[in-house]
Amino acid sequence: MSTRARAVRWGVPAAAVLVVAGAIGAGPVIAAVQGDPQLPDLTAEQLLTEVTAKWSGPGDLPPMSGTIVETASLGIPGLPAAPVGTSPLALLSGSHELKVWYGSADRFRIAIPGAMSEQNVIYNNGQTWWWDSAANTATKIKLPTDAPAPGPLPTAVTPPDAARQALAMAETDTAISVGNDATVAGRAAYELVLAPKAAESLVRDVRLAIDGETLVPLRVQIFAKGAAEPAFEVGFDSITFAEPAAENFTFTPPPGAKVTEGDLPAFTRQQPQMPAGDVAVTGNGWTSVVTLPFDAAALKDSPILAAAKPVEGGRVITTKLVSALLTDDGRLLAGAVTPETLEKAAG
Amino acid sequence: MSTHERTAPPREEGVRAAASRDGHGAGTVAPAEVSDRFGGHLAGSPFAAAPRRATLRSTLRLFRSEVGLIFRRPRTVAMLVVVAVVPVLCGIAIRVFGGDGEALLTQVAGNGLALAFVAFSFMVPLILPLVVAVVAGDAIAGEAGLGTLRYLLTAPAGRTRLLGVKFAGMAVFALVTCLVIMVAGLVTGLVLFPVGPVTLLSGTTVPLAEGLLRIGLIALYVTLGMIALGTLALAVSVFTDTSIGAIVTTVVLVLVSQILTLIPQLDAVSPYLLPSWFQRFDGALREPLATGEMGQGVLAFAAYIAIFGSVAWARFTSRDVTS
Numbered sequence: 001m002s003t004r005a006r007a008v009r010w011g012v013p014a015a016a017v018l019v020v021a022g023a024i025g026a027g028p029v030i031a032a033v034q035g036d037p038q039l040p041d042l043t044a045e046q047l048l049t050e051v052t053a054k055w056s057g058p059g060d061l062p063p064m065s066g067t068i069v070e071t072a073s074l075g076i077p078g079l080p081a082a083p084v085g086t087s088p089l090a091l092l093s094g095s096h097e098l099k100v101w102y103g104s105a106d107r108f109r110i111a112i113p114g115a116m117s118e119q120n121v122i123y124n125n126g127q128t129w130w131w132d133s134a135a136n137t138a139t140k141i142k143l144p145t146d147a148p149a150p151g152p153l154p155t156a157v158t159p160p161d162a163a164r165q166a167l168a169m170a171e172t173d174t175a176i177s178v179g180n181d182a183t184v185a186g187r188a189a190y191e192l193v194l195a196p197k198a199a200e201s202l203v204r205d206v207r208l209a210i211d212g213e214t215l216v217p218l219r220v221q222i223f224a225k226g227a228a229e230p231a232f233e234v235g236f237d238s239i240t241f242a243e244p245a246a247e248n249f250t251f252t253p254p255p256g257a258k259v260t261e262g263d264l265p266a267f268t269r270q271q272p273q274m275p276a277g278d279v280a281v282t283g284n285g286w287t288s289v290v291t292l293p294f295d296a297a298a299l300k301d302s303p304i305l306a307a308a309k310p311v312e313g314g315r316v317i318t319t320k321l322v323s324a325l326l327t328d329d330g331r332l333l334a335g336a337v338t339p340e341t342l343e344k345a346a347g
Numbered sequence: 348m349s350t351h352e353r354t355a356p357p358r359e360e361g362v363r364a365a366a367s368r369d370g371h372g373a374g375t376v377a378p379a380e381v382s383d384r385f386g387g388h389l390a391g392s393p394f395a396a397a398p399r400r401a402t403l404r405s406t407l408r409l410f411r412s413e414v415g416l417i418f419r420r421p422r423t424v425a426m427l428v429v430v431a432v433v434p435v436l437c438g439i440a441i442r443v444f445g446g447d448g449e450a451l452l453t454q455v456a457g458n459g460l461a462l463a464f465v466a467f468s469f470m471v472p473l474i475l476p477l478v479v480a481v482v483a484g485d486a487i488a489g490e491a492g493l494g495t496l497r498y499l500l501t502a503p504a505g506r507t508r509l510l511g512v513k514f515a516g517m518a519v520f521a522l523v524t525c526l527v528i529m530v531a532g533l534v535t536g537l538v539l540f541p542v543g544p545v546t547l548l549s550g551t552t553v554p555l556a557e558g559l560l561r562i563g564l565i566a567l568y569v570t571l572g573m574i575a576l577g578t579l580a581l582a583v584s585v586f587t588d589t590s591i592g593a594i595v596t597t598v599v600l601v602l603v604s605q606i607l608t609l610i611p612q613l614d615a616v617s618p619y620l621l622p623s624w625f626q627r628f629d630g631a632l633r634e635p636l637a638t639g640e641m642g643q644g645v646l647a648f649a650a651y652i653a654i655f656g657s658v659a660w661a662r663f664t665s666r667d668v669t670s
């Protein structure tokens with residue numbers, strides 16, 4: 001066989017590699033070629049008005065289902081790059097997926113898929129079930145009777161709630177603008193950019209992507225100063241605005257499962273153990289600094305403390321978004337500000 | 348018929364090897380086997396009356412002979428027995444010692460159908476790839492090592508067709524292996540445990556028939572993954588004359604990729620590694636059916652089949668066969 005014929009034959013696998021590489025790389029290229037979606041121009045004020053008008057009330061999300069992906073790269077020293085599990089700490093790094101089915105304010109389901117396991121919260125007309133396939137337990141959640149019904153999506157990391165929280169922060173210390181229209185989960189979205197005015201803030205801006213059609217917040221990104229990639233991002237990876245199948249909202253404990261009644265499991269309720277004592281907040285808005293008494297001995301074996309940098313009067317832990325100062329006199333100061341600001345606040 | 352004379356091996360050794368490999372007595376050439384494997388190609392030669400139909404027929408005959416060859420080998424039978432025994436042992440162990448808190452195993456105790464699923468998740472990381480690599484790695488290199496490859500090629504069958512038949516034989520073996528696991532798991536589950544509606548990972552209970560369908564879907568997914576791995580082994584097999592080399596290379600590649608998937612810093616690499624997709628079939632057990640990840644897995648398998656299939660083809664059709 002001639003060299004030429006041989007070369008031609010080897011062209012086939014080369015072409016196969018190119019096709020596969022092309023298929024992998026096609027997504028970003030197509031997105032780049034298509035460019036930003038074109039939505040009617042709105043000023044920041046118009047957009048804010050529309051959004052607040054829509055969401056200031058109880059907020060009626062249209063029926064929908066989708067996948068939410070949360071990605072955090074806060075740069076906390078000592079945390080493994082991809083911790084497993086669903087502990088609150090695990091949410092601080094790596095990427096996590098959440099599936100939601102939303103029928104109305106009193107019918108929704110959230111699923112947290114794991115490897116060969118799944119956790120589910122199913123809320124249907126005042127009845128809440130928590131299903132954990134790994135533990136094979138179905139828990140009927142008792143909601144405190146005097147508490148108001150849970151919000152549409154009772155977790156702090158869904159886009160609508162996060163958007164509300166961010167909007168609440170939009171006060172005089174924030175520069176609000178409308179960025180380039182973005183494409184999130186395949187939908188054209190307005191991007192509302194909230195940038196702190198204070199120079200000592202570690203946050204460059206918070207970007208909310210708001211669906212151009214339904215005004216549903218689709219994504220929240222927090223950018224640290226000097227970083228091209230968001231330090232924290234939560235948003236829809238895919239979303240369908242259609243009534244989800246009714247089976248999603250009915251739950252019958254499967255035979256063989258342990259059925260219990262109880263509070264929400266630790267996963268959603270667990271708060272960091274707050275040390276007793278006076279908690280003081282100095283500053284306001286983006287540059288708030290929280291001061292609380294703290295015993296450094298509690299963190300003795302933690303890798304986080306090992307990564308702390310000694311400064312005058314204490315030790316400083318810096319991450320992309322948050323700084324913390326452990327003073328030698330037993331206080332913890334933390335905030336989304338530069339370490340120098342913390343030292344100043346510590347006095 | 349002149350085939351026999353024309354392809355008569357120059358070395359006595361080669362004849363014996365060829366014959367004994369087919370399960371016949373050492374030292375004797377089996378005329379039936381030889382004419383079965385070579386005669387068909389002659390029928391497909393341009394001198395035949397209806398070339399295309401004859402080509403198809405001869406390809407089919409070659410394929411049948413290849414499948415027969417694979418499944419008549421004692422080692423194939425032994426591997427299939429081992430593969431069938433693992434779910435049985437799993438079932439007996441769970442029956443005797445209980446699930447011991449492990450949710451997946453507890454589910455088996457509640458429903459025998461889950462045993463097939465457990466069997467797959469146990470065997471997909473290592474045993475299945477090993478078994479498939481043994482057959483696929485042997486496909487070309489085995490013939491070359493025994494000296495039979497050039498006799499296969501003297502018939503005007505075309506190397507492409509021979510490679511296609513080897514690929515198809517490997518694919519059939521992968522499918523049969525997965526079906527054996529599934530059936531062994533289901534039968535053991537049926538005998539040892541109660542069987543009824545199936546509880547999915549999402550906590551939903553589906554009827555028995557749907558549960559069976561979902562396990563069938565998993566079997567198909569795993570089969571496709573194993574065919575992708577087999578294609579890789581086939582490609583390695585084309586480059587060497589020693590089948591053990593091709594088999595070991597494939598198994599080592601599987602092991603190395605699995606170690607790489609365990610290193611969190613290399614998360615960005617793992618989607619490109621074939622074994623990281625083998626176990627992504629749990630979407631079949633969610634409600635509604637989570638097709639996203641399995642779909643990506645199928646695409647990854649298809650990419651591997653396309654790339655390594657074409658590499659095998661380019662090498663096989665352009666190399667000088669001397670053994």
